[in-house]
Amino acid sequence: MAINQSKYKLVSLNIVLFIALTVTMLMGALIFFVGQSNSATHTLIEVMGNNHTITRKMQLYGQLMEYARSRTRLSSSIILEQDPFNQDEIGMELEIYANRYSRARLELLSLPLFEEEIAVLESQNSLVSKILPASREAAAFAMQGDVASRQKAQNLLDNIIYPGQAKLIDGFLQLMETETQRQSETVEKGRAQRKDQASKMLWITYLTLSIGMIISLLVVYRVYQNQKEVNNSRQYLETMVKEKTYHLQHSEERLNRSQEIAHVGTWDWDIKEDILYWSDEIFRMFGLVPQQFKPSYKNFKKYIHKEDIGNVDNAVQSALENKDVQYHVNHRIIRMNGEIRNVEEIGQVVRDEDGTPLRMIGVVHDITERMQAEKIKNEFVSTVSHELRTPLTAMKGSLKLLLGNVVGELKEDMRNIVEIADSNCDRLLHLVNDILDLQKMESGKMEFQFSEISLENFMSEVMRVGKSYADAHHIKLVKSRVDEAKVNADQMRLMQVMNNLISNAVKFSDKGKEVEVSAVVNENDKVIFSVRDYGRGIPEEFRDRLFKRFTQVDSSDKREKLGTGLGLAISSNIIEEHKGHIWYESELGSGTTFYFELETKS
Numbered sequence: 002m003a004i005n006q007s008k009y010k011l012v013s014l015n016i017v018l019f020i021a022l023t024v025t026m027l028m029g030a031l032i033f034f035v036g037q038s039n040s041a042t043h044t045l046i047e048v049m050g051n052n053h054t055i056t057r058k059m060q061l062y063g064q065l066m067e068y069a070r071s072r073t074r075l076s077s078s079i080i081l082e083q084d085p086f087n088q089d090e091i092g093m094e095l096e097i098y099a100n101r102y103s104r105a106r107l108e109l110l111s112l113p114l115f116e117e118e119i120a121v122l123e124s125q126n127s128l129v130s131k132i133l134p135a136s137r138e139a140a141a142f143a144m145q146g147d148v149a150s151r152q153k154a155q156n157l158l159d160n161i162i163y164p165g166q167a168k169l170i171d172g173f174l175q176l177m178e179t180e181t182q183r184q185s186e187t188v189e190k191g192r193a194q195r196k197d198q199a200s201k202m203l204w205i206t207y208l209t210l211s212i213g214m215i216i217s218l219l220v221v222y223r224v225y226q227n228q229k230e231v232n233n234s235r236q237y238l239e240t241m242v243k244e245k246t247y248h249l250q251h252s253e254e255r256l257n258r259s260q261e262i263a264h265v266g267t268w269d270w271d272i273k274e275d276i277l278y279w280s281d282e283i284f285r286m287f288g289l290v291p292q293q294f295k296p297s298y299k300n301f302k303k304y305i306h307k308e309d310i311g312n313v314d315n316a317v318q319s320a321l322e323n324k325d326v327q328y329h330v331n332h333r334i335i336r337m338n339g340e341i342r343n344v345e346e347i348g349q350v351v352r353d354e355d356g357t358p359l360r361m362i363g364v365v366h367d368i369t370e371r372m373q374a375e376k377i378k379n380e381f382v383s384t385v386s387h388e389l390r391t392p393l394t395a396m397k398g399s400l401k402l403l404l405g406n407v408v409g410e411l412k413e414d415m416r417n418i419v420e421i422a423d424s425n426c427d428r429l430l431h432l433v434n435d436i437l438d439l440q441k442m443e444s445g446k447m448e449f450q451f452s453e454i455s456l457e458n459f460m461s462e463v464m465r466v467g468k469s470y471a472d473a474h475h476i477k478l479v480k481s482r483v484d485e486a487k488v489n490a491d492q493m494r495l496m497q498v499m500n501n502l503i504s505n506a507v508k509f510s511d512k513g514k515e516v517e518v519s520a521v522v523n524e525n526d527k528v529i530f531s532v533r534d535y536g537r538g539i540p541e542e543f544r545d546r547l548f549k550r551f552t553q554v555d556s557s558d559k560r561e562k563l564g565t566g567l568g569l570a571i572s573s574n575i576i577e578e579h580k581g582h583i584w585y586e587s588e589l590g591s592g593t594t595f596y597f598e599l600e601t602k603s
Contacts, residue, residue, distance in 0.1 A: 054112055083325060102129070115183075116178060125172045128165045137163040252393040264367035268348075272321075272358050277301060286344065286367050288336035306333035306341065320350050322359045328363060344367040379440050390433050397426045406535075435567040439550065442574040449491040449578055453602055456486050456520045456528065462494065463518060467503040475512040478503065482519040487602035488528055493573045499532070502595045503566035506534035509593075522601060531596050538589035548583070572597075 024334065135157045142154035266283035270276070277296035284291050287304055292302070298317075298344060305313055309332035320328035328348035333341050348363025400423040411419060441447035460483045471478040499518070506516045517533045538548065550570045576583045576597045587593040 012531050057112060109289075117179065121172050122178055128169050128172075132162055132165040132169070135165075180182055204384050222302060268296075268365060270348075270361045271307055272360060275299060282300070283365055286336075286342065286365065287334060288338055288340075304336075305336050306335055309333050317348075317361075320348065320361070324350075324352070324356065328361060331368070342367060343372045344368060389429070390437075393426060393430050393433065397423070397430065409527050432567075435571060438571050439567055439574075442571070442578075447578075449494060451489050451491055453487050454490050454492050454495070456483055456488065459492065459495070460518065460520050463499045463503070466496070466500060467507075467518075470500075470504065471507050471516060474507050474510075476507045476510050477513075477515045478507075479517045480519070481516050481517045482521055484520060484522045486520075486522045486528055488599045490579055490599060491575075495579075498572040498575050498597065499530070501572045502532040505568065506532050506536070506593070506595075509536040510534045511536065526598050526601050529596055530599070531594055533594040534590065535592040538591060539585070539587040539593050540589065 106122070106126075114122070138156040139154040139162065142150040142157070145151075155505075264282070264286070266286060267280045268283060269278040271603070274295045277298060277300075279291075279296045281291070284294070302310055302313070313330055313332050316328055316330035319326050328346065331343065331345045333343055335341055338375075345366045345368045346363060347366075348361050350358050351360040351362065352358055400419055402408065403419050404416070404423060438447065460480060464478060464480050468478050503516060503518065510516060514535045517531075519529075520530050521529050523529055548569050550567055573583050576599075579599055581597055581599045583595070583597040585593055585595045
């Protein structure tokens, strides 16, 4: 899955790179086009500016030529005119055109001019410097009115003014023709530049489109390859999903069959929404159809025996309120057909980071057959125990009579045989009593007589009873410490616990060793009873089952230490009935200490 994701990322990166490259090249072409466009724009502006200058030059050349013609015409008019008044007006008009000519020439000189234009204008200026004085002189002769003066004026016209004006006009025509030719060349140059620019842009466009086409083909090819890989990956994933689904279905089927065979169902409870998930086996236990029943804690309680609802609620509440408490309860259910069955439920609370309960998951086990079998077994054990107890008591009495020499003194070998029989009879009676006690505890029929007990008096009695058993096994029983306090307990049952613990300590101690007993009040105002030996110790693998029935550290057929394996189980039940707690600490080769804790009497 991680490999496929890496491939997808690599493919996506390639596509992004190709697209980025394409966009970059197109942007480059666009920038180049804009740059060239700006260059063309500058060229166009320059051409337009030149055209404006040329146009203005042409206008000024035309004005200068017109002013020259007007002066020639006025010079002729003033000579032919007879009226002095009109001659004055013509002379004034002649001066006006002379001034206009001067202003037009000054404006022309302010414009950009070529060298040949400047040369022509300089030559024309020398002509004008001759024509203007001649025109004024001719006007003065003409205004005198006599024939000779008019003739002189005419001579000035013919010899100076007309030829000079003709040369002046020819010069202006030449300048206009030159400017026209230059303008045509500029236009042609601009047209050629634009054509060259268009050609370059066309090639750039072709190149850009070609590169874009190639990149597009590469992108399409990569997309095709990527799509092909994606399709292959999808097919692979679909195949894997089908296989996983197949295996999951078979696993679920095997799980359902296993649950059906073992009569064990699984459940998951959403506490906030009160939504309860049941496996198929739970529906079979309750005789319900999944499509016709919506599981929830509220609906589940409808099928609990009314006498057990309180126990179930208490177990649920205890598990929700205490992180260290597991949900564990045995109760009865009533099936749809009215049949009553017994189930055992074990669950664990799932909490968030703040410790708030979110869900509870667990299993439910139909223990109806097991409880029926245990009931039959208990009834059988009870019957057998009672039937054994009566003859054993009679045998015990007879053996005691024989050992008491009531029927005469026994020979030494006969006494040994009777003592062995008496010891085995004690063991059998002890076993029967243990079995009867355990059966009473499990059925809740064992009675307890609680009273106020002094620790000092109680531990003295423990020492008195246990010392004879310890001496018989060559073990020294020592009372290490006893605090002054009182407890509320059943003295006979508490003595039974101490005797069991001392008996075990003595049996598993080597000859000559000590067994220490104590009763100490701790800082929590609780009494801690302890029995310590210095024997072989208890292996760690026995820790979880040491207080269960018929558990022995040495359970082989050739074990050295005899016992029923019921003493610790009975002791544990007795301490639990006293609302106490029993445990042990052990180290192999160094010994074991058993503890149990009881509340002090206020």
